Amino acid sequence: MKKIKHIKILAFAAIFTMLFAGCEKESETKVIKLGHSLDISHPVHQAMIFMGERVMEKSNGSLKIDIYPNQQLGSERECLELLQIGSLGMTKVSTGVMENFAPGLRVFGLPFLFRDRDHRFEILEGNIGEDFLDSSLDKRLKGLTFYDAGSRSFYTKKPVETPEDLKGLKLRVMESQTAINMVKNLGGSPTPIAWGELYTALQQGIVDGAENNLPSFHLSRHYEVCKYFLVDEHTALPDMLVIGTPVWNKLSDDEKKWLKEAAMESSEHQKKLWRDAELEALAKIKEAGVQVLQANKDEFRDMVQPMYDEFKEDADMKKIIEEIQEAK
Known part of the structure; x- marks a missing residue:
């Protein structure tokens, strides 16, 4: 045996x-x-x-x-x-x-x-x-x-058009300290959750929204739960x-x-x-009843300026940022 x-x-x-x-x-x-x-x-x-x-x-x-x-x-x-x-x-x-x-x-x-x-x-x-x-x-x-991976924007259960509208909302982010800090700077409450668990988290109200690119929003079927997509294109990870x-x-x-x-x-x-x-994703989510809203990007850009100030305290990071920004 x-x-x-x-x-x-x-x-x-x-x-x-x-x-x-x-x-x-x-x-x-x-x-x-x-x-x-x-x-x-x-x-x-x-x-x-x-x-x-x-x-x-x-x-x-x-x-x-x-x-x-x-x-x-x-x-x-x-x-x-x-x-x-x-x-x-x-x-x-x-x-x-x-x-x-x-x-x-x-x-x-x-x-x-x-x-x-x-x-x-x-x-x-x-x-x-x-x-x-x-x-x-x-x-x-x-x-x-x-x-x-395109540009990332916010999608939520209720309409959001300004940083003020994000205040108090629990928003899913990746396991990234930078993403966490970004949402904090915009007034939201960042909540790291694995991608595969996000649909259920949205459905059960563990989070009020998330941020990602259009194809991921579409293919994950998160549009079934979140009916508002704010095109602010805050990051392009x-x-x-x-x-x-x-x-x-x-x-x-x-x-x-x-x-x-x-x-x-x-x-x-x-x-x-x-x-x-x-x-294709943009057309499909509109067909599914998602409202696509346009953000005033300057309002969002102003709110995250402290992140640049913090990053540039590191000499190496300051150099990288400047090289990227100065590239033609």
Whole structure:
């Protein structure tokens, strides 16, 4: 009886190892496991599918990416921790969560940092962006590329048009100190909640609203609970495709090249998918009865100025902010 029990334990351990190994071999094909929290219809997931196809083409079938969406392998934070120990190969994470591992990324959480979309991509795809991708190597995490996550705005159960209207509202934020401080500066009550738990939290009144981009608001079906979407576009936090260095360091030079190239190509592909998704989301939420309100951005910008003053007390952060703001 003890022998049978021992065999069962060994079998379970073997299955667990097969599922969560960050990088493994299937005959002559090396497989990297990628886990993320998004729905399969999300533009970022579609871009990852595209990346997987490009990796297979570039490697002539010798390198493959298996993708596990919908938090099958954990939340963004949990996936990052699995990357660090090599139990998972890759993940997609918001830079708002990533700032817990690379403090310099806090700058992306500053409201109204970018002038427009073109300015944002000039930064992300230039030297500053490349430095940010490598800023968490000491935490065993390496960024491969950024994905467009659009601009974030507030959505609530009751109409909100000014910072005054946010006062006293419990608003869901990511596990990001910068996001928490932003909502506090605007008079709201920030409440960190995992993305996968937010629909229920809104439904049960644990929070009165949240903030995110249009496609996420649409695909999460949060519009069923929150009937007001305020276009204030306070932040433009990009998503980041990350690989754990325990897996990255096991790749050959060719495999690293194929993966990096495919990641960059998927980023370009995702930009187009994202633009289409934003237009579709806007049309769909309006059809569902959501009132889309336009904010006076200057009112919101004035309220968060203390965040800039605080950030610039750090000489390194002050330099980064100025470099971003001065970029043509």
